[in-house]
Amino acid sequence: MTGGPASPDAPAGRRRVLWALLPAVVFAALATAFLSSPWAITWNDDWTQIFAFGAFLRDSLLGGELPVRSPWLGGGFPILGHPEYPVLSPFTPLVLLAGPILGTKLVVLVVLAAGAVGTFLYCHRTLRTAPESAAMASSLLIASGWTTAILESGNYPQIHYFWLPLLAWLLARPGGWRVDGALAAACAIGATALTDGHLNTVVLFGLVAVLVLAQSPRYAPRLLLFLGLTAALAAFKLLPTFALLRLEDRAIEDYAGGLQVGAFATGDFVGLACRPDGFALGPLPWLVAAVALVNWRRAVPLLAMGAIASWLALGPKAPLDLFWLVTRLPVLGSIDAPTKYFVFGLGFAVIALAALGIDRAQGRLRPALALVATLGAVVPLLATAWPTLTTLFTEPDLPRVRRSYEPLLTDAFDTGAWAGPRDRRPDLYAYYQKGIPLVRWEDNFRLSTGQRPAWALSLTGELTPVPDFPGAAWTAEGRLDVPEWSANTVTVALPAAAAGRLAPTVTINQNASPNWSCSVDGPGEAAVQAAEGADALLTVTVPAGSTRLRCEYRSPDFRLGAWISALTALGLIAAVVFSARRRNAAPSPAP
Numbered sequence: 001m002t003g004g005p006a007s008p009d010a011p012a013g014r015r016r017v018l019w020a021l022l023p024a025v026v027f028a029a030l031a032t033a034f035l036s037s038p039w040a041i042t043w044n045d046d047w048t049q050i051f052a053f054g055a056f057l058r059d060s061l062l063g064g065e066l067p068v069r070s071p072w073l074g075g076g077f078p079i080l081g082h083p084e085y086p087v088l089s090p091f092t093p094l095v096l097l098a099g100p101i102l103g104t105k106l107v108v109l110v111v112l113a114a115g116a117v118g119t120f121l122y123c124h125r126t127l128r129t130a131p132e133s134a135a136m137a138s139s140l141l142i143a144s145g146w147t148t149a150i151l152e153s154g155n156y157p158q159i160h161y162f163w164l165p166l167l168a169w170l171l172a173r174p175g176g177w178r179v180d181g182a183l184a185a186a187c188a189i190g191a192t193a194l195t196d197g198h199l200n201t202v203v204l205f206g207l208v209a210v211l212v213l214a215q216s217p218r219y220a221p222r223l224l225l226f227l228g229l230t231a232a233l234a235a236f237k238l239l240p241t242f243a244l245l246r247l248e249d250r251a252i253e254d255y256a257g258g259l260q261v262g263a264f265a266t267g268d269f270v271g272l273a274c275r276p277d278g279f280a281l282g283p284l285p286w287l288v289a290a291v292a293l294v295n296w297r298r299a300v301p302l303l304a305m306g307a308i309a310s311w312l313a314l315g316p317k318a319p320l321d322l323f324w325l326v327t328r329l330p331v332l333g334s335i336d337a338p339t340k341y342f343v344f345g346l347g348f349a350v351i352a353l354a355a356l357g358i359d360r361a362q363g364r365l366r367p368a369l370a371l372v373a374t375l376g377a378v379v380p381l382l383a384t385a386w387p388t389l390t391t392l393f394t395e396p397d398l399p400r401v402r403r404s405y406e407p408l409l410t411d412a413f414d415t416g417a418w419a420g421p422r423d424r425r426p427d428l429y430a431y432y433q434k435g436i437p438l439v440r441w442e443d444n445f446r447l448s449t450g451q452r453p454a455w456a457l458s459l460t461g462e463l464t465p466v467p468d469f470p471g472a473a474w475t476a477e478g479r480l481d482v483p484e485w486s487a488n489t490v491t492v493a494l495p496a497a498a499a500g501r502l503a504p505t506v507t508i509n510q511n512a513s514p515n516w517s518c519s520v521d522g523p524g525e526a527a528v529q530a531a532e533g534a535d536a537l538l539t540v541t542v543p544a545g546s547t548r549l550r551c552e553y554r555s556p557d558f559r560l561g562a563w564i565s566a567l568t569a570l571g572l573i574a575a576v577v578f579s580a581r582r583r584n585a586a587p588s589p590a591p
Contacts (some may be wrong), residue, residue: 001505004484005453006074013402015131015174016124016131017304018131019131019132019134019370020120020131020138021139021551022136022139022140022371023116023119023120023142024376025133025513026139026143026378026382027112027113027116027142029380029382030112030142030143030147030385031109031429032153032205033385033386033389033390034105034108034109034389034392035109036107036390037393037394037545038101038102038105038391039101039102039530040101040394041101041393042154042392042393042394044153044154044544046153046154046155046156047125047154047156048083049181050085050086050104050154050156051100051101051104051384052100052559053079053082053085053087053100054086054100054101054103054104055100055358056079056087056095056487056535057087057088057092057095058072058082058095058099058100060256060486060487061092061096063486065486065487065488065489066088066487066488067080067087067088067487067488067559068077068240068487068488068553068554068555069484069487069488069553069555070082070487071486071487071490071510073452075451075509075510075511075537076241076451076510076511077230077244077511078243078244078515078553078555078558079238079487080136080237080240080555081237081240081242081243081244081557081558082201082241082244082246083198083199083241083245084157084197084198084199084245085156085157086156086195086196086197087478088195088236089192089195089196089237090191090192090195090196091103091107091110091192093104095107095109097442098489100437103327104156105342106417107159108151108156108159111159111160111162111163112142112147112159112162113216114162114163114166114168114189115141115142115162115163115165116138116142116277116552117138118162118163118164118165118166118168118169119134119137119141119165119166119348119351119352119450120134120135120137120138121134121135121165121166121169122165122166122168122169122172122352123138123165123352123355125169125282126168126172126173127298127352127356128217128372128455129355129356129358130358130366132354132358132361132366132367132370132371133267133356133358133359133366133370134183134368135374135445136354136355136358136370136373136374137352137355137380138248138375140351140354140374140377140378141162141348141351142378143358143377143378143381143382143385144279144281144347144351144381145272145273145274145278145280145281145348145381145384145385146161146278146279146280146344147385148342148384148385148388148389149278149279151388151390151392152303152388152391156197156198157196157197157198157201157339158198158199158203158290158341158344159197160192160196160197160339161201161204161207161344163190163192163193163204164204164207164208164211164344164348165348165352166189167186167190167204167208168208168212168215169285170182170183170185170186170189171186171208171212171219171223171226172211172212172215172216173182173219173222174219174222175221175222176221176222177221177222177225177330178579179229179572179575179576179579180576180579181576181580182225182576182580183222183290184575184576185224185228186226186230186575187229187230187233187572188233188572189228190205190227190230190233190234191233191234191565192225194230194231194237194238195236195237196232196235199238199241200341203326203342205230205342206573207305207309207342207344207345208223210301210304210345211301211302211304211306211317211439212301212306213535214300214304214305215240215300216219216303216387222567229572232564232565232568232569233562233569233572234565235560235562235568236558236561236562236563236564237261237558237561238561238564239558239560239561240532240555240557240558240561240565242557243555243557247321256555262501263347269281269286269347269350270283270286271334271347272284272380272381272384273384274384274385274388278343279343279344279346279347280381280384281347281350281351281381282377282380282381283371284356284376284377285350285351285354285373285377286350288354288357288373289351289353289354289356289357289359290357291356291357291360292353292354292355292356292359292360292391293353294360295360298356298573299353299356299436300352302349302352303349303353305345305348305349306345306346306349306350307343308345309342309343309344309346309349310342310345312326312342313339313341313342313345315339316497321497321518323342330345334550342386350451354373354576358370358373358552391394394507413545416464423539435569439498450492451509451510451511451537451558452466452469452470467576468499468546470507470509471509472485472508472509473490473492473506473509474506474507475505475506475507476504476505477495477504480492480493480494480495480506482582483500488552488553488554489551489552489553490508490510490547490550490551491548491550491551492506492508492548492549492550492551493548494506494542494546494547494548494549496547502540503542503543503544504540504544505529505539505540505541505542506539506540506541507537507538507539508537508538508539508540508551509537509539510537510540511535511536511537511538512531512536512537512538513531513538513553514531515554515555515556516528516538516542516551516552516553517552518540518542518544518549518550518551518552519550519552520542520543520549520550521544521546521547521550521551522545522546522547523543523545523550524542524543524544524545524546525543526540526541526543526549526551527539527540527541528540528547528551538551559578563571
């Protein structure tokens with residue numbers, strides 16, 4: 001029995017697969033350098049925090065508790081609402097399976113791989129370039145200085161800008177207000193960027209909007225639907241974040257930092273040196289991209305996004321400071337360096353324009369030019385990135401090393417360190433760091449706190465115990481034992497001497513919040529006292545005769561957001577299933 005005739009698309013499909021191997025090889029080379037020490041860490045403060053958050057999340061989940069709050073940082077605050085670092089996201093299973101160090105590194109590579117695939121699909125499907133042109137663009141994205149700069153500087157949230165081409169490919173297609181599989185995938189990607197990265201990744205959505213609408217204004221309904229559904233899908237993160245920002249009344253006026261940026265325009269892009277705000281590509285992609293301007297109509301979306309991103313990135317050095325207007329928008333006032341968020345728009349525009357430039361060649365010349373251009377640009381970039389990435393994580397393989405450590409947490413703002421309760425589980429971030437004695441939290445929230453530190457930290461880094469430290473919990477009569485302390489709960493053992501006396505007042509060394517709910521094991525109810533002042537501690541009046549007090553932190557913002565996210569996810573699944581059934585039920589066109 002012989003098979004049917006080969007599909008006319010089969011040779012084209014094999015050609016796409018063959019050229020896709022080119023960026024796959026480039027990705028493997030970069031990943032090998034990045035994972036040269038899989039479980040090693042670095043002294044970089046940003047990476048230290050990322051690993052610590054991942055470890056805190058992993059320990060809490062494996063212990064049977066969703067960490068809505070962290071009791072060990074800044075006097076205790078709702079960590080799920082932290083807008084910069086991931087606490088709970090679709091990538092959480094990777095952290096659970098591979099651990100906080102290797103798991104976080106794998107997340108970086110997964111996002112980068114998705115960006116490379118998205119670049120190939122956007123160039124090949126949306127811009128309709130040849131596979132070899134798309135392969136060159138995908139390889140450039142992987143090897144660009146942007147990747148190395150993010151990893152070297154520790155700016156983990158910026159990895160999600162790699163989603164830009166994939167989102168543009170999923171959204172730049174007809175569909176109107178209809179929800180299909182591509183739109184649902186775009187919403188899932190957008191929600192991941194919001195929950196796993198910085199809240200300022202909303203700038204990413206602005207770049208996507210410019211790129212998609214410049215492609216065709218008729219994609220506007222699809223774009224608006226994407227933005228609304230993405231926000232609803234990420235509501236479990238967004239609502240606690242907004243509540244935390246309201247609690248802080250945070251208004252960062254650091255835009256003056258933008259005055260120090262703007263010199264990236266030539267050196268960082270045309271050169272091969274990688275800097276935290278740079279997007280090194282080398283001179284070759286720029287020369288190839290210039291060829292694309294011959295057919296400027298195809299290049300309009302990329303030129304529009306590149307021009308707007310460049311203008312915003314220049315900040316006060318631009319003829320008209322448009323970025324100042326961006327900082328006046330809600331949430332975005334925390335951006336203090338315009339280049340780091342908009343430089344990706346210009347860099348990707350050059351990469352995609354280079355693909356259009358290669359596509360101008362005809363016949364057999366085009367594959368040869370694509371290969372030469374790829375090697376000519378990628379090889380020098382990888383040669384400069386390799387030593388940086390291989391030495392980035394130089395600490396020893398800590399999970400296999402046993403060394404002593406001090407279970408202390410440094411609070412860089414009030415120069416105090418609190419040891420917290422000492423129980424059977426080492427419970428501070430030093431433990432999560434597998435041996436690092438101190439963790440600096442220089443970029444964390446400046447929440448008002450009256451927390452009493454157990455240790456004083458001098459400017460030289462020396463720790464000395466505070467003589468009058470009252471303990472993790474106390475009454476007017478002295479310290480109390482704290483047998484249980486986890487992410488959201490704290491249990492205090494009350495002394496037997498309190499029985500038969502007046503109702504004692506228990507103070508717990510944590511920030512006060514209306515979200516605390518307390519109970520006792522005996523008759524009567526515990527009464528949480530209203531907070532007096534911004535730096536009030538959790539204070540509870542317990543009935544006389546009680547022997548155990550249990551306080552639990554519950555977030556109504558997270559609960560409401562979780563319901564919104566769950567219902568949105570179910571609605572998206574139902575809409576995709578309905579759309580697929582309707583498409584399958586449609587009659588096939590006549591031959």
